[in-house]
Amino acid sequence: MNLIDKFHHWRRKLRWNKQYKSGRWESLQSEKEIGRYHQIVSYIDEFGPKNPSILDIGCGDGVLNLRMDNLDYSYFLGVDFSKVSIEKAKKKNFPKSEFIAADAIHFSPGRSFDAIVFNEAFYYIHDSEKQNVLDRMLEYLNEEGVMIISIYREGTGCWEYFKENPKLRELAFTKVTTDEELRYWKIGVYKKT
Numbered sequence: 001m002n003l004i005d006k007f008h009h010w011r012r013k014l015r016w017n018k019q020y021k022s023g024r025w026e027s028l029q030s031e032k033e034i035g036r037y038h039q040i041v042s043y044i045d046e047f048g049p050k051n052p053s054i055l056d057i058g059c060g061d062g063v064l065n066l067r068m069d070n071l072d073y074s075y076f077l078g079v080d081f082s083k084v085s086i087e088k089a090k091k092k093n094f095p096k097s098e099f100i101a102a103d104a105i106h107f108s109p110g111r112s113f114d115a116i117v118f119n120e121a122f123y124y125i126h127d128s129e130k131q132n133v134l135d136r137m138l139e140y141l142n143e144e145g146v147m148i149i150s151i152y153r154e155g156t157g158c159w160e161y162f163k164e165n166p167k168l169r170e171l172a173f174t175k176v177t178t179d180e181e182l183r184y185w186k187i188g189v190y191k192k193t
């Protein structure tokens with residue numbers, strides 16, 4: 001990123017903090033969003049190893065974790081660059097879980113994972129950094145592990161990083177719809193080739 005991009009990136013981080021503080025993202029816990037989280041959890045269950053370790057990049061305040069009540073997992077790490085969202089997630093005291101405030105652009109997990117999730121987060125990563133972030137996270141995905149991506153609506157400029165990536169094989173891809181025509185998500189599951 002050049003200096004101007006870095007400035008905008010910093011501003012965006014402040015905006016996320018402000019929005020989490022004001023409660024704007026409480027809406028992610030609504031019934032309308034539930035199908036998306038359940039689809040991600042059921043993909044982890046179906047395609048991932050049993051009792052998986054899970055890394056959630058751009059985890060917000062931990063809604064995915066909240067929706068995992070039927071999934072046995074060994075460890076959950078949520079990472080988000082918004083300190084406010086991470087503080088909110090920590091207060092929920094999820095079992096076997098940790099939350100870290102860190103920027104995906106620089107973050108390297110200290111261990112590998114069975115499932116790595118970008119749940120409504122990949123498109124927020126600056127275009128010049130998307131490939132770097134994806135490549136770095138793939139280094140921390142176990143051989144039998146799965147990478148799961150959820151993107152609102154069409155995900156223009158994002159899906160090619162996964163669908164046209166020679167390092168990845170698509171295992172499943174679906175569209176999660178709601179009663180609102182324009183509120184839908186596409187979700188893909190990938191394994192390393």
Ligand SMILES: C[S@@+](CC[C@H](N)C(=O)[O-])C[C@H]1O[C@@H](n2cnc3c(N)ncnc32)[C@H](O)[C@@H]1O
Nearest residue numbers: 016058059060063080081082103104119121124
């Ligand atoms: C729409 S929210 C989704 C939150 C959560 N994944 C969910 O679906 O409940 C997008 C999240 O991505 C985070 N985010 C955006 N850019 C990021 C970056 N470079 N590093 C880490 N987190 C980032 C934001 O702070 C925000 O919490």
